[in-house]
Amino acid sequence: MNVTRILGIDPGSRITGYGIIETDGSTTRYVASGCIRVGNGDFTARLNAIYTRVGEIMLEYAPQEVAVERVFMHRNADSALKLGHARAAAICGTFAGGAVIHEYAAREIKLAIVGRGGADKAQVQHMVQAILGLDELPATDAADALAAAICHAHSRTLRGVLQPAGAGRASGRRSWRKFAG
Secondary structure (H helix, E strand, C coil), X not given: CCCEEEEEEECCCCEEEEEEEEECCCCEEEEEEEEEECCCCCHHHHHHHHHHXXXXXXXXXXXXXXXXXXXXXXXXXXXXXXXXXXXXXXXXXXXXXXXXXXXXXXXXXXXXXXXXXXXXXXXXXXHHHHHHCCCCCCCHHHHHHHXXXXXXXXXXXXXXXXXXXXXXXXXXXXHHHHHXX
């Protein structure tokens, strides 16, 4: 049984959620989750705290893959830039573990977890709790991170089912060249 550990990240300039799951393709198991709270202080110090803590999480839990929520457009450009910086700090923190990074839009994650791309945070929390069999409702940011990890687990399972063994980009090109001859 091949088990993959996945770290989900919900980036934020004040609170960054993280969630770790394991999957073998048919079952998903909760490992850990939490929130990196960096407060309202100096922005560069907050980015460094996100970077450092994500690096520590990578070393502690050793996930093979990472699922990060993509930045969406804010009406406030300053907020979007700060979120983008926080996201970059979190992604750079994952480099410590050498994991493969995957990105998902918030709507894509909500659709995979709740069945509706416009789901609210409470709906995501409840579905994450149900999917992982948690005794308590996870914090909203941790739930969003766990949802990203679960979305990736489902996505990689679906890719494995749809893509025949040994089929990949290179073999597809070779097959086409052989066919076109």
